[in-house]
Amino acid sequence: MDFSELVSVTDEELEHYHNKPEEHPALLPLDAANEYNALKEQHPDALVGFEQGGQFEFYGEDARKVCELVGGKLLEKETELGTVPVTGFPRDQWAYRAKQLWQCGENVYLAGLNEDGTHHQTKYLRREDYLPLGATVHMEGRAFRVDNVNFDKDSVSLQDVALAEMRMPVFRQEPLAVVRELYEQEQDDRQLSDEELDELPISAVMDGKVQTFPDAAALDEALNAEPTPEPAGNFRITDDHLGEGGAKQKYARNIEAIRTLFKLEEEHRGATAEEQQVLSQYVGWGGLADAFDPDKDNWAKEYTELKGLLSEDEYAAARASTLNAHYTSPTVIRSIYDTVERMGFRSGNILEPSMGVGNFFGMLPDSMADSRLYGVELDSITGRIAKKLYPQADITVAGFETTDRRDFYDLAVGNVPFGQYKVNDKAYNKLGFSIHNYFFAKAIDQVRPGGVVAFVTSRYTMDSKDSTARKHVAERADLLGAIRLPNNAFRANAGTDVVSDIIFLQKRDRPIDHEPDWVQLGKTEDGFAINQYFVDHPEMVLGQLTLESTQYGYDLTVAPLEGTSLAAQLAEAVQHIEGQYTTAEIVAPDVADAEAQRKTLPADPTVKNFSYTVVDGDIYYRENSIMTQLELSDNAKGRVAGMVELRQIVNELIDQQLNDFPDEDIKASQVKLNAAYDAFTAKYGLINDKKNARLFDDDSSYYLLCSLENLDENKNLKSKADMFTKRTIRPEHIVTSVDTPSEALAVSIGEHGKVDLPYMAELLGTPGEYGRITTELSGVIFKDPAADADDPEAGWQTADEYLSGNVRDKLRMAQLAAESRPEFAVNVTALEKAQPKDLEASEIDVRLGATWLDPSIVQQFMMETFQPPYRIRYNNAITVRYSPYTSEWRISNKSATGFGDIMATETYGTRRANAYKILEDTLNLRDSRVYDTIVEDGKEKRVLNQNETTLAQQKQQAIKDAFAGWVWKDPQRRTLLVKKYNELFNSTRPRAYDGSHIHFVGMNPEINLREHQR
Structure with missing residues (x-):
C-alpha cells in the first residue's frame, strides 16, 4: 500500500468502537507509514492492524475487508492526499476482535506500538492454525480427523479415524463452529509446553508499574533495554564564538546537527546536554550556496551528501535560505538584552518571530530566567532543531503569518529576514510591505502597549527612500534608539559583510497623528543620505561611513574602526538608548478581524x-x-x-x-x-x-x-437595588494570627483546602512547632500511615477525608502501623467506628455470571445440581473457567456426559442444548438460543428454531432458580460469600462534607447560607 493511502482516524470517527476518546495525529508520521508498508509487504495475505493512539487501525482494502466480515463502519477522511478508508478497534479489545476476524478465515497480524514509536508483533493469527488439518476431535464417542476446512461455507470435512484404519474412508460434514469448539475443549485439557507458554501475554512490574507484554521475548527485551537518556532543559549558550569557522567547517557542523536531529526524532526523545551542544552548532545555509551547486567540483562530495540526507522539501527550503539565513552573534544578542534590562525588563512573554535555532533564547540572562519563551521559525529543519534545544519554549514551526497573539508579548527580539519579497498575510497584505518591514509591523501589533521590540535588521529599514513602513511603525511605537553596526559584525558566524541596525521600539497605547523626525532621511556632513536619527546621533554609528563598490554600483557601508572591539562599542552605545519598561499582566487575546472597514x-x-x-x-x-x-x-x-x-x-x-x-x-x-x-x-x-x-x-x-x-410583574420600577443604599459585598479579611489550633485548622482549610501544619503553626505564632496542634486536634485530624513517617508535616488529613473512602483497607493499614507506632492507635479506634455495617445474606443478590464469584463456586453448583456421572466428577472432565482479560466464562467439555444424561438433557437442558451449554450462556448473560441449518438457494443458512429456543430458555430459568436456592444453603459458603461481597462492595464510606469553615469573599453580608448551601 502506498503512503498516500494512509491516514489516522479521528477520535470522533472511532466513537462506535470505544466510548473513551483519545487523541490521534491527523496523518501517520512518515516513519510509521514506512514501517506499515514494510509490514504489509511482508504479510500481504494478512489483515494488518497497526497500533496508533491506542487503536489497532486497518487501512485501504484491509479496512473494507474488516467491515465486510464483522460489520462496523467504514470511515472516510478527506485529506490533500485523497479520501482514505479506515477502520479499527481499541487496543484493549484486540484479543476478542482479532479472534472474530480469525474465525472468518483471515490471517490477522497485529503490530503493537513500542515506547520509541516503532512496532512489534502483538499477535499473528494464521488461517491454517484456526483448525489445523489432521487435528483430531471426538464426537459421539468416536475420533475424527480434520480433512478439509471450508471457511466460505462454514463447514468442516471430518474423516472417521477408526474406519480409515480399516481402509473404509468415511467422511462427514459438520459446522465449522461446532468442530472448532470441540477442538478448543480438547486443547484446554492439554498441558501447554514451555515454548507455548512463552508465546502467551505476560505481565511484570517495571518502573513501579504493572506492564503487559505480548510474549516472554518482549518482556526480556524490555528488561534488558538500555534506559532512555535524560533530556536536558533549555540550552544555554556560553561560547561567544558559536557558529564561527570556515565554510566547510560550518557545513560539517550542520550535517552533524541534522543527523543528530533525525536520530532524536527516530527515537522519539529529547536531546541530552551533549546532543544539544551538537545541535547548537547549526548555523543554517547562509553563505553556503556552493553546497547546493552541482557544478562546484570542490563541493561535489558535500552536494551528494546533502541531497541524500534531506527530503525534497527540506532540500528546497535549505537551498532557498542561502540568501537570508544569517544567524546573530552572541555579542550582539548580549547587547540587546543589556539594553532592555537597563529599561527595567526582568520577565514576561518574549517573542522571537524568526528564531533560527534560537540563539536569542540561548543567551537569555539569568535575570530574565522567569520569562516565557515563544518562538516562530519557518524552516522545518531549523525549527525542529530549536525545539530540541529549547524544549521548555513554545515554538511554532511555521511562518510568522500563521500566528497571531495581539497585545500578548512584553518583548520581541530577533534578527528579522531581509528581502524585497512580501509575506502573504491577509491582515497585512494591504500594507504591501517587504518581509523585513512586515516583521516590524506585525511584531508591534503582537506586543502589548508598553512592550518593547528590539530587532536586528538590514540598514534599509531605516534608510530606504520609501518612508511608508517607517511612518506606519512610528504611528504605533516610539523609537527608543538605534545602533548601526559595522559591516563585519556578522562576518565570523554568518559569513556575510552587511550593514545592519539594532532598532529599539516601544509600543504606544494609541496611535499618534504627528510624524517624528526619524521617519524621514537626512544627510551627513559628507553628503551621505541616511536616516535622520543617525544624522542627529552619529555616536550610534559604530564605524566609519564610507562608500564601497558592489556589482550594483557604489553603496554605503560602515567600515569598522581599527583597534576597537564590537563588544566595547556596543556597551558604550546602549548607554544612549533611553526607555522605561513597566511590567503589566496581559492575557493573550484572539485574532481580531483585520478586514473590518470601520475605525x-x-x-x-x-x-x-x-x-x-x-x-x-x-x-x-x-x-x-x-x-x-x-x-x-x-x-x-x-x-x-x-x-x-x-x-x-x-x-x-x-x-x-x-x-x-x-x-x-x-x-x-x-x-x-x-x-x-x-x-x-x-x-x-x-x-x-x-x-x-x-x-x-x-x-x-x-x-x-x-x-x-x-x-414588578408589569416591568415597572418597584424599587432601586440595595446597592444604592447598603453594603452588598463582604470584603476579604486576611487572617494573620489565631489563638487556638481549631481556629488555625478552619483558616487552613478555608485558605489552602487542606491541613497545612506549617501554615497553621505560623498562624499560632509558633512556626515549626506542631506538637500542640496534633495533640489538641487528635481525632479531628489524622496522619495517614501511608505517608512518610519521618516527615512530621506529611500526610495529615481532616476526619471527614480520612474516615471516608475504602475504610476497610484504611483500617488494616492503620492496624499494621499501630503495631510499631502507638500513635496510630487513634486512627484504629476512629476507623473501627467508621466501618460500614456488614450486609447479611438476605440483603445480597447473587446471580450467575457475577464476575466476583469464584469459578469454584459455580463448579460446585454445577456438580451438585447437574449430578454428572462419577467418572466426570472424579476426573474434573467438565470445568468452569473465567477469563478476566476477556470477561468470558467458559465450560469445557460441555458434551462429555452424552445424550444419556437425563439431568443434562431433560431436567436442566434439552437434547439440542444441554445443561452445560445453557449454564455457560447464563454465566455470560446471554439468552440461550437454538439454531437449525437449512439450505437455501444452494447455500447453508442458520435460522432460529423457535420451539427449541423456548424450551432452552425455560431450562435456563430453572437453572437460575436452582442457583438462587442453592447459593445460601451451605453455612460455610454463605459466610465466605457474605464476607467477600462486603469486602468488595461494602467497604466505602461516603465523605461527609462540612463547609462551616468556608469564607465567601464578596458575598452579600445580609445573606446567611443554609447548611446544605456551603
Missing part, C-alpha cells in the same frame, strides 16, 4: 472584553484585542455613554466594598450612583427598557446594570 484601536487593557467604552467622545466596542468604533445617532450615543458611566460607577462601588473602604467613601459613591442613575432614567428610561437593551445587551456588564432595578 479600530488597539484594545485598552482597562476596558473589559466585550464591553463598550468612550474614546474622545466616540463609542467603541472591545472584542478581544481590538476596539471598533460604532456609528450611532446622537440619541443612541447618549444612551450608551450614559450606561458606560453607570457601569464605571458600579464597578468603582464594587471595588470599594471588596477593599473595605470607609463608610463615608461608600456613601459618596452611592450618592454619585444615585445621581447618575436618576439623570439617565429621566432622559432615557429604565435600564431594562427595550431601547436600552437593544443598544447595550452586547456589553458583558449589561445584566449587572439591570440588577440595579427591582421590577
Whole structure:
C-alpha cells in the first residue's frame, strides 16, 4: 500500500468502537507509514492492524475487508492526499476482535506500538492454525480427523479415524463452529509446553508499574533495554564564538546537527546536554550556496551528501535560505538584552518571530530566567532543531503569518529576514510591505502597549527612500534608539559583510497623528543620505561611513574602526538608548478581524472584553484585542455613554466594598450612583427598557446594570437595588494570627483546602512547632500511615477525608502501623467506628455470571445440581473457567456426559442444548438460543428454531432458580460469600462534607447560607 493511502482516524470517527476518546495525529508520521508498508509487504495475505493512539487501525482494502466480515463502519477522511478508508478497534479489545476476524478465515497480524514509536508483533493469527488439518476431535464417542476446512461455507470435512484404519474412508460434514469448539475443549485439557507458554501475554512490574507484554521475548527485551537518556532543559549558550569557522567547517557542523536531529526524532526523545551542544552548532545555509551547486567540483562530495540526507522539501527550503539565513552573534544578542534590562525588563512573554535555532533564547540572562519563551521559525529543519534545544519554549514551526497573539508579548527580539519579497498575510497584505518591514509591523501589533521590540535588521529599514513602513511603525511605537553596526559584525558566524541596525521600539497605547523626525532621511556632513536619527546621533554609528563598490554600483557601508572591539562599542552605545519598561499582566487575546472597514484601536487593557467604552467622545466596542468604533445617532450615543458611566460607577462601588473602604467613601459613591442613575432614567428610561437593551445587551456588564432595578410583574420600577443604599459585598479579611489550633485548622482549610501544619503553626505564632496542634486536634485530624513517617508535616488529613473512602483497607493499614507506632492507635479506634455495617445474606443478590464469584463456586453448583456421572466428577472432565482479560466464562467439555444424561438433557437442558451449554450462556448473560441449518438457494443458512429456543430458555430459568436456592444453603459458603461481597462492595464510606469553615469573599453580608448551601 502506498503512503498516500494512509491516514489516522479521528477520535470522533472511532466513537462506535470505544466510548473513551483519545487523541490521534491527523496523518501517520512518515516513519510509521514506512514501517506499515514494510509490514504489509511482508504479510500481504494478512489483515494488518497497526497500533496508533491506542487503536489497532486497518487501512485501504484491509479496512473494507474488516467491515465486510464483522460489520462496523467504514470511515472516510478527506485529506490533500485523497479520501482514505479506515477502520479499527481499541487496543484493549484486540484479543476478542482479532479472534472474530480469525474465525472468518483471515490471517490477522497485529503490530503493537513500542515506547520509541516503532512496532512489534502483538499477535499473528494464521488461517491454517484456526483448525489445523489432521487435528483430531471426538464426537459421539468416536475420533475424527480434520480433512478439509471450508471457511466460505462454514463447514468442516471430518474423516472417521477408526474406519480409515480399516481402509473404509468415511467422511462427514459438520459446522465449522461446532468442530472448532470441540477442538478448543480438547486443547484446554492439554498441558501447554514451555515454548507455548512463552508465546502467551505476560505481565511484570517495571518502573513501579504493572506492564503487559505480548510474549516472554518482549518482556526480556524490555528488561534488558538500555534506559532512555535524560533530556536536558533549555540550552544555554556560553561560547561567544558559536557558529564561527570556515565554510566547510560550518557545513560539517550542520550535517552533524541534522543527523543528530533525525536520530532524536527516530527515537522519539529529547536531546541530552551533549546532543544539544551538537545541535547548537547549526548555523543554517547562509553563505553556503556552493553546497547546493552541482557544478562546484570542490563541493561535489558535500552536494551528494546533502541531497541524500534531506527530503525534497527540506532540500528546497535549505537551498532557498542561502540568501537570508544569517544567524546573530552572541555579542550582539548580549547587547540587546543589556539594553532592555537597563529599561527595567526582568520577565514576561518574549517573542522571537524568526528564531533560527534560537540563539536569542540561548543567551537569555539569568535575570530574565522567569520569562516565557515563544518562538516562530519557518524552516522545518531549523525549527525542529530549536525545539530540541529549547524544549521548555513554545515554538511554532511555521511562518510568522500563521500566528497571531495581539497585545500578548512584553518583548520581541530577533534578527528579522531581509528581502524585497512580501509575506502573504491577509491582515497585512494591504500594507504591501517587504518581509523585513512586515516583521516590524506585525511584531508591534503582537506586543502589548508598553512592550518593547528590539530587532536586528538590514540598514534599509531605516534608510530606504520609501518612508511608508517607517511612518506606519512610528504611528504605533516610539523609537527608543538605534545602533548601526559595522559591516563585519556578522562576518565570523554568518559569513556575510552587511550593514545592519539594532532598532529599539516601544509600543504606544494609541496611535499618534504627528510624524517624528526619524521617519524621514537626512544627510551627513559628507553628503551621505541616511536616516535622520543617525544624522542627529552619529555616536550610534559604530564605524566609519564610507562608500564601497558592489556589482550594483557604489553603496554605503560602515567600515569598522581599527583597534576597537564590537563588544566595547556596543556597551558604550546602549548607554544612549533611553526607555522605561513597566511590567503589566496581559492575557493573550484572539485574532481580531483585520478586514473590518470601520475605525479600530488597539484594545485598552482597562476596558473589559466585550464591553463598550468612550474614546474622545466616540463609542467603541472591545472584542478581544481590538476596539471598533460604532456609528450611532446622537440619541443612541447618549444612551450608551450614559450606561458606560453607570457601569464605571458600579464597578468603582464594587471595588470599594471588596477593599473595605470607609463608610463615608461608600456613601459618596452611592450618592454619585444615585445621581447618575436618576439623570439617565429621566432622559432615557429604565435600564431594562427595550431601547436600552437593544443598544447595550452586547456589553458583558449589561445584566449587572439591570440588577440595579427591582421590577414588578408589569416591568415597572418597584424599587432601586440595595446597592444604592447598603453594603452588598463582604470584603476579604486576611487572617494573620489565631489563638487556638481549631481556629488555625478552619483558616487552613478555608485558605489552602487542606491541613497545612506549617501554615497553621505560623498562624499560632509558633512556626515549626506542631506538637500542640496534633495533640489538641487528635481525632479531628489524622496522619495517614501511608505517608512518610519521618516527615512530621506529611500526610495529615481532616476526619471527614480520612474516615471516608475504602475504610476497610484504611483500617488494616492503620492496624499494621499501630503495631510499631502507638500513635496510630487513634486512627484504629476512629476507623473501627467508621466501618460500614456488614450486609447479611438476605440483603445480597447473587446471580450467575457475577464476575466476583469464584469459578469454584459455580463448579460446585454445577456438580451438585447437574449430578454428572462419577467418572466426570472424579476426573474434573467438565470445568468452569473465567477469563478476566476477556470477561468470558467458559465450560469445557460441555458434551462429555452424552445424550444419556437425563439431568443434562431433560431436567436442566434439552437434547439440542444441554445443561452445560445453557449454564455457560447464563454465566455470560446471554439468552440461550437454538439454531437449525437449512439450505437455501444452494447455500447453508442458520435460522432460529423457535420451539427449541423456548424450551432452552425455560431450562435456563430453572437453572437460575436452582442457583438462587442453592447459593445460601451451605453455612460455610454463605459466610465466605457474605464476607467477600462486603469486602468488595461494602467497604466505602461516603465523605461527609462540612463547609462551616468556608469564607465567601464578596458575598452579600445580609445573606446567611443554609447548611446544605456551603
